[in-house]
Amino acid sequence: MAKAKSKPEKSEKVSKSTIRIKKPNIKFKFTKPDLGNYKRFAKPVLTVVVVFVSFILVDFLIQYLNNDYSVAVVNGSRISRSTYHAKLESLYGQSVAKQMIDEEIIRQEAKSAGVEATKEEVQDRLDEIIRSIGGQETYEAALTANNLTEQELKDQIELDIITKKILEPSIQYTEEDVKAFFDQYSAIIFPNETAALEEGEKLDYEQFKDETKDIFLQQEVENQKYTWIDGLYTDYKIQNNATEKPKYGVLTTTINIFKNLFNSVNTNQE
Structure with a gap:
């Protein structure tokens, strides 16, 4: 008895166009910060910072008045440093110069x-x-x-x-x-x-x-x-600013400044 021929199986061909990949639907949820809590927290911190900075400035001012601004304090009356220097210059300025x-x-x-x-x-x-x-x-x-x-x-x-x-x-x-x-x-x-x-x-x-x-x-x-x-x-060009007003113009003064800087650099190198 002859065997019946089996029909060849059809190979399944899948078209690329038939494949569909679904994109995941990801949603991000943002929560607004509670600004009320932040403001309640920031206000006392800012107050502390302002008080601290103010304290430093007041302390600096007191030190300046006691040390830098005044050379002496007599029963609360201050002798200013500018007055002190003016007195020194009038007494000894010319001789020192x-x-x-x-x-x-x-x-x-x-x-x-x-x-x-x-x-x-x-x-x-x-x-x-x-x-x-x-x-x-x-x-x-x-x-x-x-x-x-x-x-x-x-x-x-x-x-x-x-x-x-x-x-x-x-x-x-x-x-x-x-x-x-x-x-x-x-x-x-x-x-x-x-x-x-x-x-x-x-x-x-x-x-x-x-x-x-x-x-x-x-x-x-x-x-x-x-x-x-x-x-x-008489052989030197001398401008004594302790006894006379400066006579040099801007150009001469600038030249002298650079000359002095150049001489200072050479002296340090030596």
């Missing part, structure tokens, strides 16, 4: 002459000063008493050294001048050595000759310094 001008002239003269004071020379002179007044403790007390810092003293020593180097070659003197200076001031120059002498004894000039000569020259330099500086005033 002249001293600073003189020092600047010395520095410029030394620079022109190629004269300088080395750090070693300054330190040696400082060490000599410390020894002569009785040691480090006495030296520090002297700085405090004179309202000086060590750097300010070193600056003054530097000026003294370069002034001496400039003027010393022009000082004329003899050995007899130095000997006469020693005879007159030896007790002042060498007090400890003089105190150790027996009655009727004198210091030996030959033993102290070199040191006496150095002190003699320092004294002569000091005597001639101000005459020398005053003679240089």
